[in-house]
Amino acid sequence: MKVRVYYEDTDCGGIVYHSKYLNFCERARSEMFFQKGLSPHDENEFFVVRKMDCDFIKSAKFGDVLDINTEVLEIKKASLTIKQTIFRDDEYLFSAIVLLVFLKNQKPSKIPQSCLEIFA
Template sequence: MTIRVYYEDTDVGGVVYHSNYLNFCERARSQLFFDAGRSPILDGGHFVAKHIDADYIKSAKFGDILELKTTLVEIKNASFTLLQEVFRGDVKLFSMKIVLVYIDFTGKMAKIPSSEKEFLAAL
């Protein structure tokens, strides 16, 4: 997914504010579902972040065009792990591993539905 850095994404110095990298990655995860004609909100539940390990490597700045890449690292019965990276051209700016857990609408962790597990495995 490609995005442009807007003024609202930056601090007073024109550098992307640290928490916005998480927002960019959230958009990229949602876009994976939308591109496949799906919604990240499922009939029986949805995914929530359980753990994030983030590495801020270099700064993105106002006006930059960024490429976000998402790769499946691992899938389990009720969770999956993604590697998400942000690039400006060939330069990696940010990298994170995120563990997402499937919860049902009662708020309890549950087994990922098989159709969604197949979709995720194809990433």
């Protein structure tokens, strides 16, 4: 998924705030669902971030067009681990290993097949 860096994403020097990388990754995960005609959230079923390990390599800047890639590393019964990377052209800027847990009625639950197909 591509995203442009807007002024609201940056500090007064035009450098992207560190927290915005997490927003970009979240947006990319949601977009995976939207592209399949599904919602990433329903009233009683959704994924939550359980753990995240981030590596901030280089800074993105105002006006940059970033490419957010998502790769599945591991799928378990009620969770999955993904790696999300952000590039500016071919320049590697950021990566995150994200553990997502599927909740149903606020409790960890088996990931439905329809969700697994999104990450296939």
